[in-house]
Amino acid sequence: MxxxxxxxxxxxxxxxxxxxxxxxxxxxxxxxxxxxxxxxxxxYDDLDSKYGAYWMKVFIQRGNFEFSSVSSAIQGEGQPGYYYGDANDFCGHFPDGSNDKNFCFVMAERLHVDHVIITRYRLDDSDGTTANFKLNVMNDTSVSESFRSYIEYLPDFIVASLNTARYRVLVEFKRPTGNSEDEEPYYTYSNMEVIR
Amino acid sequence: MIRKLNNKGMTVVEILVTFLLVAVIIVSLYDGIVALKNKETIASYKLSLVTYRDLLTKDIQDDLIKIGLSSAQTSSLSDGTGYRITMALRDGSKRILEVKQQFGCNAVDAIEVDELCVKAGIDKNASDDFSISYGPEGDVVEYPLPNLGREELDNLDNSGTHTISALRINEVDISTANQVFSLRIVLNHPDLGSKYSIDIVSPINYP
The missing domain is CATH 1.20.5 (Single alpha-helices involved in coiled-coils or other helix-helix interfaces)
Incomplete structure (x- = not known):
């Protein structure tokens, strides 16, 4: 063979x-x-950021937090479906000279709050009456790319809140590191439901 | 029937080429395996540190958020090695937070001892001693820092060794300015940096 x-x-x-x-x-x-x-x-949603977002939620839920302009940005005709601002703009919703305003400024600074977004509890637009939050924010170049990545990562929260919350706050934190010059500041993110 | 066997085997050249190829493959994989091993060690350090930080943060924040902070006072520990924070809560109870921050002498020769230790007022044979304790007044519990690597250094006078930890409390910042209490304990590790530090912020007497 x-x-x-x-x-x-x-x-x-x-x-x-x-x-x-x-x-x-x-x-x-x-x-x-x-x-x-x-x-x-x-x-994303680490413990420190969660506690930070908790305090932003507490401020939004205060009775003297001016919510009408936020609400119209979220629900108004032709509006983007969300409020977006830095810590100064956010705390500016309290009346001048109020105790809350002072606390808000100091807390936001110590918590390293960089930007705040307030939107509906649900992040999808399945009810057909409101703006598509995720789609609009993805096209908003004033929102940082890493904040948009976090929003893209979030679920739509389609199950109704057990606490009947109608809004959601999303917070971007710019955290310092130690004294080492090699370490750059870094960003963390968290969200929390808001009852108003 | 006589069956012819195949008993040719391999030539010396074939064996040498095979050994050479196997050696090249092992050498090229070695660096990758060592790098992965280091990565695994660092990941386990990170997990230990994050768990430690989260446990301690949650215990403190639970009290500050659920009960509320009415005042905070800072003093030095009795032996001068750290800080003691007395937090009065709105239900009248008190919580004590103690941070011990004693640096050991991280020097390997006489020149470094003078530069790093003597000038900073650190005993040349001192070991690192860092710890955090927290709890209600009279029932303070120590939260020992996780062991993320230690180095035994010989004392320069040959009297034994002292220990230097990889994880150190580099800074403690405490503030009660503007009616807001903030505490930052910078936990530094050579492989992890300071990203996993403890940050507590709470308003004082916020209605």
Whole structure:
């Protein structure tokens, strides 16, 4: 019996090698961003940010927090469906000289609040009567890219709040690090329901 | 019937080429495996530190949010090695937070001892001693810092060794200005930086 001792020719080997390399490249390109995404989520809804968002919620729920302009930005005809402002703008909703305003400014500074968004409790637009929050905020370049990534990551909260909350506050924190010059400030995010 | 066996085996050149290929593959994988091992160690450090920070933060914040803070006073520990914060809550009870921050001498030779320790007033044979304790007055419980690596350094006078921790309390910032209490305990680790520090902020006497 004649033995088959030919093996592979060079072209066959090269084609298979190129194919395997292409498959591994596609896997790597798709997998690598997931690692970064996973590491970024360390700073989504962490404990410190949750407590920070809690205090922003407390301020919004105060009786003298001027909510009508916020409400019209959320629900008004042709409005984006959300209020967006920095800590100064947010605390400016309290009457001048009020105790709440002073507390709000100091707390926002110590909690490192950078920006605040107030929107409806549900983040989808399935009722068809309100603006599409997620779609509008994704096109809003005044909102930082990392804040938009956090919003994209959030669920739509389609189940009604057990506390009958109608609004939601989303907070961006700009946190300092230690004294080391090597460490850049970093951003964390959190959200909390608001009962008004 | 006589059956002919295939007993040719491999030539020396084939074996050498195979060994060479295996050696190249192992060497190229080694760095990757060592890097992954380091990454795994750092991930376990991070988990320990985040768990520690979250437990302590939750215990303190539970009291400050559920009961409310009516005043906070800061003093030095009796041996001068840290801070004692007495928090009076709105139900009349008190909570005590003690932060011990004693740096050891992290120097390996006589020149460094002079630079890093003597000038900073640190005993040249001193070990690191960091701890945080919290609880109601009279029932304060220690929350020992997790062990995220330690180094035993020989005392320069050959009298034994002293210990330097990788995780250190680098800074303690306490403020009660403008009727807002804030406490930042900077927990620093060479591999994790200061991102996992303790940050407590609460208004004082907020109606």
């Amino acid at each position: 004649k033995k088959n001792s030919k093996g592979f020719v060079l072209v066959e080997t090269l084609v298979v090698t190129a194919f395997v390399a292409a498959v591994f490249s596609v896997i790597y390109i798709n997998f690598y961003p997931l690692v970064g995404e996973y590491e970024r989520r360390d700073f």
